[in-house]
Amino acid sequence: MTAPTTAPSAYPPAVDELLRDALELSYELGGVPSRNQLMKRFRIGAPKATLLREALTDVATPRPGTAPVLGETPAPPVTVPDPAPVILPVESAPELTEDEMPPPREVSPLLSPAGHPGTEITADPTPPVAETAPAAPVTRKRPVTWPVLLLCLPAFVAIWGGWVEMGRLTGFGEVALLPGIADQVVLDTAITLPIGVETYAAYALYVWLSGMVSGAALRFARASAIGSLIIGALGQVAYHLMASWGWESAPWPVTAVVACIPVAVLGMGAALAHLMHHEN
Numbered sequence: 001m002t003a004p005t006t007a008p009s010a011y012p013p014a015v016d017e018l019l020r021d022a023l024e025l026s027y028e029l030g031g032v033p034s035r036n037q038l039m040k041r042f043r044i045g046a047p048k049a050t051l052l053r054e055a056l057t058d059v060a061t062p063r064p065g066t067a068p069v070l071g072e073t074p075a076p077p078v079t080v081p082d083p084a085p086v087i088l089p090v091e092s093a094p095e096l097t098e099d100e101m102p103p104p105r106e107v108s109p110l111l112s113p114a115g116h117p118g119t120e121i122t123a124d125p126t127p128p129v130a131e132t133a134p135a136a137p138v139t140r141k142r143p144v145t146w147p148v149l150l151l152c153l154p155a156f157v158a159i160w161g162g163w164v165e166m167g168r169l170t171g172f173g174e175v176a177l178l179p180g181i182a183d184q185v186v187l188d189t190a191i192t193l194p195i196g197v198e199t200y201a202a203y204a205l206y207v208w209l210s211g212m213v214s215g216a217a218l219r220f221a222r223a224s225a226i227g228s229l230i231i232g233a234l235g236q237v238a239y240h241l242m243a244s245w246g247w248e249s250a251p252w253p254v255t256a257v258v259a260c261i262p263v264a265v266l267g268m269g270a271a272l273a274h275l276m277h278h279e280n
Helices: 015-029 035-042 046-059 146-169 189-210 216-245 252-279
Strands: 174-178 182-188
Touching (some): 146 216, 146 252, 182 189, 189 252
16 A cells, blocks of 8 residues: 655645654555655655654554564554544744755646546637638629720721821831842831831730739830830821921931831830740
8 A cells, every 4th residue: 555645735734644644654664764765755854754753653553464663573463543643842843944845736637527537628729610601702794895996996097097107208118028039029118117116005005004014024014105105196296297287208307216116116025025024
């Protein structure tokens, strides 16, 4: 039988309270335990362990049928009632110092409402979340774009005609694409102006507003779209002024600017494509 270990508390137990458990320990060991054994088992200090050992020496007797505990000479079995508690003066119980204080008691697991150990009560810190049905997808109707195309058609015709006539006034005209090979293949280069300027302006405007790019590609698309629209507007203004004045050819500054437009469109288109590819 193993003697129960007294749990530490804020008020250390008195010697008379520990005497019964000390007797059980002496039966277990077959003799009076030492002071260190008493200190370790009952978690008490050295002074109280000394007092407990002295009281144990006075009252300890062997159990019936076992060898004597405290003497070398065997004694006849005697039925001994429960030992009377040893009452010591209060002032004789020394107080423990900080070094002799027993370690703090370990917290035992929670007990169930019935008080049975081993049945731990665990509380879920997070309350259960009620499952909600997934929201139904929202179906959005696609915007109607054909009215925009209808509005753009007359503008496209006016812009096309203005750039073609601007090309005629600035030296754009019919050229043989394959001289000496297919002389009959002739192209009027005046159509390159509306195709190049206005097509690039519309595409750069789409890239800018569609949100498909960011960073340098977005900034370049915005700047080049605005610049192309301004050049297209200035070209239309210049042509209508020269046509209203009856000019048969454009002055050289206008001719120089218009001649550079195809090269500028080629460079802006290549730069925009490179930046878009780099972003992706």
